[in-house]
Amino acid sequence: MFDFIINSSLKQRLIVLGVSLLLIIYGALTVRKMPVDVFPDLNKPMVTLMTEAGGMAPEEVEQLITFPVEAAMNGMPGVTRVRSVSGIGLSVVYVEFEWGSEIYRNRQQIAERLNLVREQLPQGIVPQMGPISSIMGEILLIALPADPDKVSPMQVREYADWVIRPRLLTIAGVAQVIAIGGQVKQYRIEPDPARMQALAVTLSELEAALKNFGGNTAGGFVDAGGREYLIRNIGRSSRLEDLQNQPVATRKGQTILLRQVASITFAPAIKRGDGSFKGKPAVILSVQKQPTADSVALTRAVEKALAEMGKSLPQGVETPQFLFKQANFIEASVGNVEEALRDGAIMVAIILFLFLANLRTTFISLTAIPVSLLLTALVFHYFGLSINTMTLGGLAIAIGELVDDAVIGVENVLRRLRRNRRLPDPKPALEVIAAASKEVRSGVVYATLIVVLVFIPLFALPGIEGRLFTPLGVAYIVSILASMAVAMTLTPVLCYYLLPAMKHIDHGDSALVSRLKTWDERLLDWSFERGRMLLAGAAIAVVVALASIPFFPKSFLPPFNEGTLTASVLLNPGTSLAESNRIGNQAESLLLTVPEVTEVGRRTGRAELDEHAEGVHSSEIEVDLKASERSRESIITDIRQRLSGLPAVVSVGQPISHRLDHLLSGVRAQIALKIFGDDLDTLRGLAGDLKERLARIPGIADLQIEKQVLIPQYKIRVDYDAASRYGVTSGELLQRLEQLLAGERVGQVLEGNRRFDLTLRLPEEARGERGLANLLIETPTGRVPLSRLATIEDGDGPNQIGRENTRRRIVISANSDGSDMSRIIADIRAEIDRKPMPEGYFPLLEGQFQAQEEAVKLIAVLALVSLAMIYLVLYSRYRSAVLTAIIMGNVPLALVGSVVALWISGQPLSVAALVGFITLTGIATRNGILKISHYINLCAFEDEVFGRKMIVRGSLERLTPVLMTALVAAFALTPLLLSADAAGKEILHPVAVVIFGGLISSTLLDTLLTPVMFWLFGEKPLQRLLAEKAKESF
Secondary structure (H helix, E strand, C coil): CHHHHHHHHHHCHHHHHHHHHHHHHHHHHHHHHCCECCCCCCCCCEEEEEEECCCCCHHHHHHHHHHHHHHHHCCCCCEEEEEEEEECCEEEEEEEECCCCCHHHHHHHHHHHHHHHHHHCCCCCCCEECCCCCCCCEEEEEEEECCCCCCCHHHHHHHHHHHHHHHHHCCCCEEEEEEECCCCEEEEEEECHHHHHHCCCCHHHHHHHHCCCCCEEEEEEEEECCEEEEEEEECCCCCHHHHHCCEEEEECCEEEEHHHHEEEEEEECCCCEEEEECCEEEEEEEEEECCCCCHHHHHHHHHHHHHHHHCCCCCCCCCCEEEEEHHHHHHHHHHHHHHHHHHHHHHHHHHHHHHHCCHHHHHHHHCHHHHHHHHHHHHHHHHCCCECHHHHHHHHHHHHHHCHHHHHHHHHHHHHHHHHHHCCCCCCHHHHHHHHHHHHHHHHHHHHHHHHHHCHHHHCCCHHHHHHHHHHHHHHHHHHHHHHHHHHHHHHHHHHHHCCCCCCCCCCCCHHHHHHHHHHHHHHHHHHHCHHHHHHHHHHHHHHHHHHHHHCCECCCCCCCCCEEEEEEECCCCCCHHHHHHHHHHHHHHHCCCCCEEEEEEEEECCCCCCCCCCCCEEEEEEEECCCCCCHHHHHHHHHHHHCCCCCEEEEECHHHHHHHHHHHCCCCCEEEEEEECCHHHHHHHHHHHHHHHCCCCCEEEEEECCCCEEEEEEEEECHHHHHHCCCCHHHHHHHHHHHHHCEEEEEEEECCEEEEEEECCCHHHHCHHHHHCCEEEECCEEEEHHHCEEEEEEEEECCEEEECCEEEEEEEEEECCCCHHHHHHHHHHHHHHCCCCCCCEEEEEEHHHHHHHHHHHHHHHHHHHHHHHHHHHHHHHCCHHHHHHHHCHHHHHHHHHHHHHHHHCCCECHHHHHHHHHHHHHHHHHHHHHHHHHHHHHHHCCCCCCHHHHHHHHHHHHHHHHHHHHHHHHCCHHHHHCCCCCCCCCCHHHHHHHHHHHHHHHHHHHHHHHHHHHHHCHHHHHHHHHHCCCCCC
């Protein structure tokens, strides 16, 4: 089949050139339209259910809402974990599904289950599904300054809610826009119980008067004079005067108006969160994208929309400012990796020219790069993959190998043409080129097949690491297969057009190659005498390298460099929003004193229906950094020191890394220790004890217990005896209290297209302890103070209750300070085992390390499977266990260099380094295949006999392609080696370190040891193979 492809390509030369040109043009056009993102799609299918429940305490939220919803979600097909948080007036349930499950089907199942649950929930409470967004979803944070000295916070929030938000939601790809900060406008009616008593007005009358205020109704049709008229009953009004003059009741022929029994004002809605920008109040808009949207294109569309809106801002409202743009990180990362691709290609060109010393052969070899890359882009486009750091990383790692197949072909064609020209009766160039291409074809195909086999373990990686590295494997394999196709079609055609007419074709090798061959010949002559000693030395080196692997520090992924930081400031729960804002402003002022910080923005608490359900004691500050001489670690240390004086728990991370941690364990930290049980006090006690013990472990940073603590509560306990004496049922009393204290939405007022709630609620001063005691409650026997119907206690209760898989749980979270993660985890496990937990309570340790441990185990097993498959492929080719072992001997030789390179560079053993080892196995095996195949071909077709002379000749003839392909592959990685912490390259740096080190050692040792092993063990297998397959090229 492959012979047919080579022959057909050489016959249809113009068609091959035309198709190649077409592919290049089409590929270049396609690349420009492909979506660009920082990482592949990392979304674990997850559905968030949010239920707003007024001012309900966490205990009631858990019992009445969270528990029924959780119970309905468990047992659904594909559900892996159900987590929940029951906070003040809010229940958030996270339902996680298996990787790869269809999110729309999952949502459909949940919708069906929710219909069954609705009847069990309190009246008027409806769970809502969060939109389909992605873990990398928060692509923008936009700040609208709302300084009360310059502009009304209510006006800014109104502009954000009713102008900016609807406009942004019309942009294709935007999933959600959440506003926090400012003041949400409401029409507030605050009844005065004393005046209501004086005028004998009941709360029911007040409610009835407010129902349907400011609404329009329909009046049907009427025919008049042959025309049809529509009747509209218009009562819509948004004037406060109309509301104030609304009649409530009539007493003794006198109309009582609303303003006589209540105060009516525009008031801000109760808020559970606030925002600020550079230390000044602001409304912060968080823009979340849909999972498949192109982040960069979407950011540009949002920027354009904001620029258009910026031309007609309301008076006093300042221009929106961008606080965080994921697109900046994406463009920096992708730009860096594109640079690595470009610089890698330049390195390839330089090395090829040094070896070939000829512009034509260099040009033919280099054409494989653009054609292979653009072919890969077309495959990506067809399968719906995006351009991201991992797909580009796969190409950056492969770029040196893309020319390998072409180089091997070109070098062999050139050698055969030289030999042909010296013959007394030269053959036609076409015939020589076809024969030369076929001669190396078998080795090329087998080497490529092995590279593909080696990558199989990557595709079986589970979870987030599989999602991260599979696209790298796809990119690598597709580009290598594309380069093999190019080597069998375009390369022979270009050889035909460019090589036979060369004037200096028989000038021999370049100066560099001649010198290398002289050295190699001396080295081989020296090594044959000391063969067994050299093999023993190599075996010892391999054993030492293997023995040192367990001593490497381990990590999951290299730390990213995002250019922005997220500082989390946690106060004690029960702290008021005003106090949180005050300390948050102090934190912002301190951060702005750090030289690298350009701007800061803070979000405290949570926005309405925001799944990021934090209490008002919690603040997240986004910190934008500019480039500086200091390393990221020293800047983070500086920030931690500056914020250490605040009365708060401070942790510093990066936005995307934070979200990756959140995806892995449901906690925004690298390590999450969860304690499960039933009693909240016991859980808090166990967590406190464990935290003290864990604090002694070196290397742990940002150690904190999830803020599940007791917060102050006013508890109004109904006195059933007193209530029955006054003729009030407990249900009626509780409902009245809820209406007055939590407030009740009695309608909506429309102002054009804008809707504002009309709420009924006691004034703030009547909701304090003294005000509550004197609150007048209507009873059949007249109004009585609340203190006669209930006792009012100043007590406490939990601020929130976390649950996971139907059990209550508390979380101790921590990060590592950059030291060896595997050691820290081992210490934590030892500490947990030292003291057993009470009956019914158990700990669970989760986080990045867990994913890394699983990945390492799986890669180890699959690597053995992969090696077995390589062995079978080689055995089917060479029919000899000895020859197969000689070829695969390059793999352990490569390991030596990789281990040395990791030690020198100080890299931990991460999943990225393991991917480097996988890639290396394929490249290292290729060298052995090229040499052994050539030895066999010399004996089969060129009348050589087994002996030192034949091995030396074969080694020297294969020295150029072997050294060239190895050095090209190694030096193409130098751009990734040199900038370890540049955005986008940090995850590829360990891969490059491993491959570079391994290629250097395997190439040097292969040059020395493969000929020696063939000399010692290869004679019998060679004779047997020649007898079986006399006329087949290898």
